[in-house]
Amino acid sequence: MYPINLILDDKECLILGGGAVAAQKVQGLLDAGAAVTVLSPSLCPPLQERADRGDITWLKKLYEEGDESPFYLIICASNDSETNSACAAAALSQHKLVNVCDAPQESNWTTPSVVRRGDILCSISSNGKSPAFTRWMRHHLEQEITPDWSRCLDRLAVIRQEVRSQIPSGKDRQVFWRSSLTDELMEQALGGQMAEAEQVLWQKLAFWLIGKGGPHAS
Numbered sequence: 001m002y003p004i005n006l007i008l009d010d011k012e013c014l015i016l017g018g019g020a021v022a023a024q025k026v027q028g029l030l031d032a033g034a035a036v037t038v039l040s041p042s043l044c045p046p047l048q049e050r051a052d053r054g055d056i057t058w059l060k061k062l063y064e065e066g067d068e069s070p071f072y073l074i075i076c077a078s079n080d081s082e083t084n085s086a087c088a089a090a091a092l093s094q095h096k097l098v099n100v101c102d103a104p105q106e107s108n109w110t111t112p113s114v115v116r117r118g119d120i121l122c123s124i125s126s127n128g129k130s131p132a133f134t135r136w137m138r139h140h141l142e143q144e145i146t147p148d149w150s151r152c153l154d155r156l157a158v159i160r161q162e163v164r165s166q167i168p169s170g171k172d173r174q175v176f177w178r179s180s181l182t183d184e185l186m187e188q189a190l191g192g193q194m195a196e197a198e199q200v201l202w203q204k205l206a207f208w209l210i211g212k213g214g215p216h217a218s
């Protein structure tokens, strides 16, 4: 397996089936900004609510070959494994992104468990060996990765722009960041002293620039 972060903004995605598993997958796709269609003769109550609100498009029918054609990404989550397999085979023959929720061997990607904190995205997989363990790991990481991590990331993104403009060499910037983002600094930042930690980082940048003879020195 090779992890990738797929950009799904407004991409047309299809989910086959309207049960609890489909609802979980719909949530993940909506979180990623996709345009979601559910194809199923029936919907579970949470999906019915989403369809009523207009969050998703509902195609009220049984799957027929060709239904998958307009879509970029397809998740087969019906409880009819023959239909899941037929849809997956048709979609794979068109080189689409396909997941079969009860048959990873018929998929070209599997669904990881996810922890989101602002722009932080942490995905967890067990290569299909134990989704229950994957779920436990998610709960564990949810405790560890607090909303402060995302605030910290937002501050670091600002400082990164400044570092980019002050330290012209990519190699030097790498050395700066590797020597500056220490455990001690991050423990301070995430331990309730983010502003103080930020000051320390600005100081480190100032010292770095003095050591290197100022901005844009070669």
Ligand SMILES: C[C@@]1(CC(=O)O)C2=NC(=C\c3[nH]c(c(CCC(=O)O)c3CC(=O)O)Cc3[nH]c(c(CC(=O)O)c3CCC(=O)O)/C=C3\N/C(=C\2)[C@@H](CCC(=O)O)[C@]3(C)CC(=O)O)/[C@H]1CCC(=O)O
Pocket (backbone or CB within 6 Å): 024, 025, 028, 099, 100, 101, 102, 103, 104, 109, 110, 111, 112, 113, 114, 124, 125, 126, 127, 128, 129, 130, 131, 132, 134, 135, 138
């Ligand atoms: C991460 C998560 C995302 C999501 O689904 O959105 C996810 N499964 C979750 C939960 C979960 N799934 C199952 C249980 C009951 C315990 C158990 O059966 O072991 C629990 C736990 C629970 O719900 O408590 C049953 C199950 N799952 C699969 C099969 C078929 C098979 O193994 O062949 C069966 C048997 C069906 C049956 O018997 O009928 C297969 C897959 N499930 C995957 C993902 C992919 C591999 C992920 C990995 O690498 O770990 C993969 C391969 C396919 C895919 O979906 O891509 C989500 C965690 C959400 C969270 O974070 O809470």
Ligand SMILES: NC(=O)c1ccc[n+]([C@@H]2O[C@H](COP(=O)([O-])OP(=O)(O)OC[C@H]3O[C@@H](n4cnc5c(N)ncnc54)[C@H](O)[C@@H]3O)[C@@H](O)[C@H]2O)c1
Pocket (backbone or CB within 6 Å): 016, 017, 018, 019, 020, 021, 022, 039, 040, 041, 042, 043, 044, 061, 062, 063, 077, 078, 079, 080, 081, 083, 101, 102, 131
């Ligand atoms: N990947 C996972 O995490 C995971 C977890 C649990 C179960 N599963 C598997 O997922 C499948 C679905 O589970 P569920 O609990 O959502 O089932 P469910 O019975 O609640 O829902 C199944 C849905 O599929 C629809 N459907 C049936 N035949 C169809 C067809 N030909 N075309 C379109 N839609 C059709 C039904 O109308 C229903 O809405 C099961 O096969 C189960 O083995 C996967």
